[in-house]
Amino acid sequence: MSDAFIFDHLRSPRGKGRPDGSLHEITPVRLTVQMLQALERRNGLDTALIDDLVWGVVSPVGEQGCNLPRVAALQAGYAETVAGFQLNRFCASGLEAVNLAAARVKAGESDAIVAGGTEMMSRVPIFSDGGACYSDPNTNWETWYIPQGIGADLIATMEGFTREDADAFAVESQRRAAHAQGAGWFDRSVEPVRDLVGRVVLARDEYLRPGTGMADLARLKPAFAAMGAAEGLDAVMLQKYPEVARIEHVHTGGNSSGIVDGSAAVLVGNAAFGAASGLKPRARIRGAASIGSEPAIMLTGPGPVTRKLLARTGMRIEDIDLFEVNEAFASVVLRYMREMELDPARVNVAGGSIALGHPLGATGAMILGTVLDELERRDLNTALITLCAAAGMASAMIIERV
Numbered sequence: 001m002s003d004a005f006i007f008d009h010l011r012s013p014r015g016k017g018r019p020d021g022s023l024h025e026i027t028p029v030r031l032t033v034q035m036l037q038a039l040e041r042r043n044g045l046d047t048a049l050i051d052d053l054v055w056g057v058v059s060p061v062g063e064q065g066c067n068l069p070r071v072a073a074l075q076a077g078y079a080e081t082v083a084g085f086q087l088n089r090f091c092a093s094g095l096e097a098v099n100l101a102a103a104r105v106k107a108g109e110s111d112a113i114v115a116g117g118t119e120m121m122s123r124v125p126i127f128s129d130g131g132a133c134y135s136d137p138n139t140n141w142e143t144w145y146i147p148q149g150i151g152a153d154l155i156a157t158m159e160g161f162t163r164e165d166a167d168a169f170a171v172e173s174q175r176r177a178a179h180a181q182g183a184g185w186f187d188r189s190v191e192p193v194r195d196l197v198g199r200v201v202l203a204r205d206e207y208l209r210p211g212t213g214m215a216d217l218a219r220l221k222p223a224f225a226a227m228g229a230a231e232g233l234d235a236v237m238l239q240k241y242p243e244v245a246r247i248e249h250v251h252t253g254g255n256s257s258g259i260v261d262g263s264a265a266v267l268v269g270n271a272a273f274g275a276a277s278g279l280k281p282r283a284r285i286r287g288a289a290s291i292g293s294e295p296a297i298m299l300t301g302p303g304p305v306t307r308k309l310l311a312r313t314g315m316r317i318e319d320i321d322l323f324e325v326n327e328a329f330a331s332v333v334l335r336y337m338r339e340m341e342l343d344p345a346r347v348n349v350a351g352g353s354i355a356l357g358h359p360l361g362a363t364g365a366m367i368l369g370t371v372l373d374e375l376e377r378r379d380l381n382t383a384l385i386t387l388c389a390a391a392g393m394a395s396a397m398i399i400e401r402v
Helices: 028-043 068-075 093-106 137-143 148-159 163-182 214-218 225-230 233-240 271-277 302-313 330-340 363-378
Strands: 005-011 052-056 085-087 112-120 200-202 260-269 283-292 322-325 382-389 393-401
Touching: 005 028, 005 271, 005 363, 028 068, 028 112, 028 260, 052 068, 052 093, 068 085, 085 093, 093 112, 093 260, 093 283, 093 363, 093 382, 093 393, 112 363, 148 225, 148 233, 148 330, 163 214, 163 330, 225 233, 260 271, 260 363, 283 302, 302 330, 302 382, 302 393, 322 330, 322 363, 363 382, 363 393
Parallel strands: 052 085, 052 112, 322 382
Antiparallel strands: 005 260, 005 283, 112 260, 283 393, 382 393
């Protein structure tokens, strides 16, 4: 088995996932092309040494269909020998792409792969791909498919997290993200996005709201209470969890992940590729894992997948310096920190998806890159990255600096 190394990573800034967002005019393939070209340019890559592109895309339809990474590789001018395919593990797709790339490198099937993801949520809205879990009542009933926000509110109810707890977590995410951006922590890895004439349309994440306070968030109404009552979804969930008397709806648009556009790329390879390319690895991928979890509540997988991965790598939670846990909803991370007995100062140190946004297929690769940068900046060694995913799943990875 070979070691799999991360040689570089970069990402686009996150643009608001609305028609008035700065990236809305950019197509998914053009955004991906720009990330691929930037990765080639800044590393002096001979793209003929790249075997494949593995790309997370959660809504792989319309402009995000037709094997987006292969088309983007061709359009970016990569060698025609570079293959490409896209995958969908819902919110964990970007990290799962890197996990799969690392597995293939470790197995000796590939020397180098560019992995990452793209999601243009302003152009291809969430749920655009449809599917039985959204539209077939029989499938809903047999798999306990309930919208994620209801599950997040049930987690808060069962764990005793209040609206104030969720809002306080969101305020801290905003504070950390604003500080990170203002201090230039993201600058090394964020690639400005340009339009067809070469003009920069976005150079910095635009979703975050610096200065957000508790009073601002307190004015927001719960996002999932009406849905839970009018559509009978609370009642269905309480059939699954009869020990709960009622669901306390604490999540709003202010303490849940934001809808944004974005793309990210991670260069993964073995030692031979590094030597041939003249590149030094920045981190070793110590291990990766995925897991299924209870599908109704849906969002509790990060804890079990962390324990699975630690056991697989022979590590302990104390061996990890920093954690990146996707902020799908505030209660997800609050529960994870309680479950794993973590100091909040070690978790999402540069903010997370509540403040910065969650471009579904790209987020896993983005937060992997963010925590690698923070390991280097803080002179620390190891990090664990994990994301929950729809239908009750989660993925995780451990990296260590070389």
